[in-house]
Amino acid sequence: MRRWRARPVRNAAAEGEQFRRRALLAAAGVALALLALALGYGRLQIQQHEEYATRSEENRIRLDPIVPARGLVYDRNGVLLADNAPAYRLDIVPERVEDMPQLLAALRERVALSEDELRRFDNARKGTRRFKPIALKLRLSEQEIARLAVDRHRFPGVEVVPYLTRRYPFGELTAHIVGYVGRIDQDDVDAMESRGESRFAALPHIGKTGLERYYESRLRGDVGYQEVETNVENRPLRVLRRHDAKPGADLHLSIDIALQKAMVDAFEGQHGAAIAIDPMSGEILAMVSLPSYDPNLFVGGISFDDYRRLNEDVARPLFNRNVLGGFPPGSTVKPFMALAGLEEGLITPDTTIFSSGTYRLPGHERGYMDWRPGGHGTVNLRESLAQSVNTYYFDLAMKLGIDRISADFDRMGFGRPTGIDLAGEASGVLPSREWKQRRFKQAWYPGETVISGIGQGYWVTTPLQLAQGTAMLAGDGQLRRPHLVRATQAGFGAARVPEPQPPAVPVVDDPAHLAAVRDGLVATMHGPTGTAARAAAGAHYLMAGKTGTAQRVSRRGDERLDPNKLPYHLRHQALFVGYAPAEAPTIALALVVEHGGSGSTAAAPVARRIFDAWIGPPPAAPATLPAEAPAATPAPTPAEPAVLPSATPEPRT
Structure with missing residues (x-):
């Protein structure tokens, strides 16, 4: 005979109490979550507002440096010893070039490109965004500019850009005085950062030797900048604001360039030094x-062959x-x-x-x-x-x-x-x-x-x-x-x-x-x-x-x-x-x-x-005396210091 088990009677009151407890816990959890979210938003909007606003603005606004004009160098009579000459460089925008090897081969038929320039271009491409221009050749001749202008339509992505470069009109004559500028390298950047001058790392050149190095802080001026609005890919859209650069100070030297040349000529090809x-x-x-040596070789980056020739010369022209x-x-x-x-x-x-x-x-x-x-x-x-x-x-x-x-x-x-x-x-x-x-x-x-x-x-x-x-x-x-x-x-x-x-x-x-x-x-x-x-x-x-x-x-x-x-x-x-x-x-x-x-x-x-x-030469005697002046008896000419016909040789001490 089947035995029946009694079913428990539902306790509605207990179930209701349990539901209320669970609902309160859920509500408390939701409230805590909303409170944490509100606190987070508050921290972002109030405490960290300036930081994130700056980050957002930096993503939208890019500061592009404006290079100041480098100070000029004059001799004591106002003759230019170092100036900023206009020049033209050849830039390439990689993203606009479909076949880079083919483009470079075509350019070499119209522009003289050295292996050093091609190597520097390849190295620069590795660390630069594709939409940014990269310099291929720093100095173009007038003939090269003309050839590129005729075939401009055949070279998409190629630009001829004007700029100012350092020039030393007297070359070897003033190399060991004025010195030269060269491209900024990593050692220069590290030195600038250690001195709190990182903004100057944007300059294309820095003084390496001579007065260019000693007076670098005065010659370089102060870097300006312009605020450029960009999109999410960092492409420029428009210029919002511009802060002009401050040009460098000019140097007026005590050097007389005419005496400088005469001093070189006096050596008649011999090696030595004079002050x-x-x-x-x-x-x-x-x-x-x-x-x-010619300091102009160093301005745009000296070639490996030229530097080796100067550095290995037993006469030490760089010294x-x-x-x-x-x-x-x-x-x-x-x-x-x-x-x-x-x-x-x-x-x-x-x-x-x-x-x-x-x-x-x-x-x-x-x-x-x-x-x-x-x-x-x-x-x-x-x-x-x-x-x-x-x-x-x-x-x-x-x-x-x-x-x-x-x-x-x-x-x-x-x-x-x-x-x-x-x-x-x-x-x-x-x-x-x-x-x-x-x-x-x-x-x-x-x-x-x-x-x-x-x-x-x-x-x-x-x-x-x-x-x-x-x-x-x-x-x-x-x-x-x-x-x-x-x-x-x-x-x-x-x-x-x-x-x-x-x-x-x-x-x-x-x-x-x-x-x-x-x-x-x-x-x-x-x-x-x-x-x-x-x-x-x-x-x-x-x-x-x-x-x-x-x-x-x-x-x-x-x-x-x-x-x-x-x-x-x-x-x-x-x-x-x-x-x-x-x-x-x-x-x-x-x-x-x-x-x-x-x-x-x-x-x-x-x-x-x-x-x-x-x-200089002795003063010339007047050709004639004034008519109204009586003729004067010429003063006796001082005797020339006595000199032995065969002067004694220099003591070999």
């Missing part, structure tokens, strides 16, 4: 380093010998040694010494040779400079001692940068006990003091240091900072602002000491026994100077070296320091002729040609 300075201001009148070069000064230190001895009270202009041809330290067998076999006999200060008597300065060096030599020459500007407005200046080497101990961990020996007196041994000077010291001798005995920029000008029509310079530093305590040294330098050029008398013969003005010859090889024992019998690369360096006119100097000069062999035969003639170019 001419105004003794009373420190302004550099001319400065050459030979051989040189600025005036600022970076180091040369033993040889006998050109003798005027400064004489001044140090006078200032220290160890000698007077009348102090004499007997030169027998060989100088020996007490108790030492080694002899230090004078350049003239048998010596010069008894000489005073004037003749020691005129004849460049080594023995006089061997003895003076021992009287001074290396400690006083290093201290006195430090006051004269040796062994440290001059502060010229060019980057990377070398310090040279001023010999001292401390320097040798630091460099070689060795003690100083008396024999090293002896040869320091004639600019040999550890001595290393730059032509710039010699020029600064010579300007001190030619001027008022004060050391002035050599500089290239006289004034800056912030735009056309603005007033020129003189470039501030540090005050001159007094070096000479007694003007009579300076006069004694100057007398010896004049005797060097015009005296009957002067080592440079042949170079000064026939001049209509007085000049003062000192020749020097720095050995590149050492002699053995008491042997004498004939520089003319040495291989070219081992021949002595020929140097000269001097100024003119001697009675009222307007130019101080330091130069070196590499492998010249002798200062008197190689360097002094170069100096004479430079002095002649600066001072």
Whole structure:
């Protein structure tokens, strides 16, 4: 018999209560969700409104940089040394080109394209959006522009774009002064970002060397920008607002381009360096380093072959010998040694010494040779400079001692940068006990003091240091900072602002000491026994100077070296320091002729040609006297300084 189970009775009240609880929980969940959504919207609309509004605006508005016009560079007479020349480049918009290899092949039939340009174009395509133009060739000739204009319809996506590029009208003549600009690379961008100047990364060029580098912050100006509305693909739609760029400041240099050219011509193809300075201001009148190079090659990106040719040239055309070069000064230190001895009270202009041809330290067998076999006999200060008597300065060096030599020459500007407005200046080497101990961990020996007196041994000077010291001798005995920029000008029509310079530093305590040294330098050029008398013969003005010859090889024992019998690369360096006119100097000069062999035969003639170019020919006598003026008895012509027919050769110190 089937058994029936009783069914439970429904509890409507319990079910209703359960439904209400569930409904309340669901409503609370929905309310919490709506509250969270409202809080999120509130945070977006209130707290983060500015951030997201800026992001949205940045997606819609693009800031395109406006490149400022780079400042110009002039010489002291207003001649342009660096300007911004109009040029035309060839751009390609990749998205408008169906077959890029075919297009490039067709373009090569009308435009000269190098492998470097094609390689740079391919690299640029990889990181650029297809609708943006990419430069294929930076400089088009007029013939290339004309050929492209005729077949323009055959090259969709190809554009000829005008722009301004840097140009150096004098090329090699001013390369080591003005320098050059080049394309901004990643190292430049990183350096700008570290200085908080990332906005300048938009510039096409940056100063790499010379004044272009040193005064980069003034020459480049300030970048402008324009606000461009774009679509979602970042394509430009319209320009909303424009903020003009601020042009860079112009530089007015102390360089005289006519003297600069004359200085290059004076070397007659020889390698070397020369600097001419105004003794009373420190302004550099001319400065050459030979051989040189064409800075225009670097502006648009130098080709690999051109750079390799310059970089591998054994003559080092890229190397600025005036600022970076180091040369033993040889006998050109003798005027400064004489001044140090006078200032220290160890000698007077009348102090004499007997030169027998060989100088020996007490108790030492080694002899230090004078350049003239048998010596010069008894000489005073004037003749020691005129004849460049080594023995006089061997003895003076021992009287001074290396400690006083290093201290006195430090006051004269040796062994440290001059502060010229060019980057990377070398310090040279001023010999001292401390320097040798630091460099070689060795003690100083008396024999090293002896040869320091004639600019040999550890001595290393730059032509710039010699020029600064010579300007001190030619001027008022004060050391002035050599500089290239006289004034800056912030735009056309603005007033020129003189470039501030540090005050001159007094070096000479007694003007009579300076006069004694100057007398010896004049005797060097015009005296009957002067080592440079042949170079000064026939001049209509007085000049003062000192020749020097720095050995590149050492002699053995008491042997004498004939520089003319040495291989070219081992021949002595020929140097000269001097100024003119001697009675009222307007130019101080330091130069070196590499492998010249002798200062008197190689360097002094170069100096004479430079002095002649600066001072000019003698004033012409009037053709006729005025009719009303009585005829005057002509004044007697001063006798030409006596010059030996065969001037003594430069001492081979």
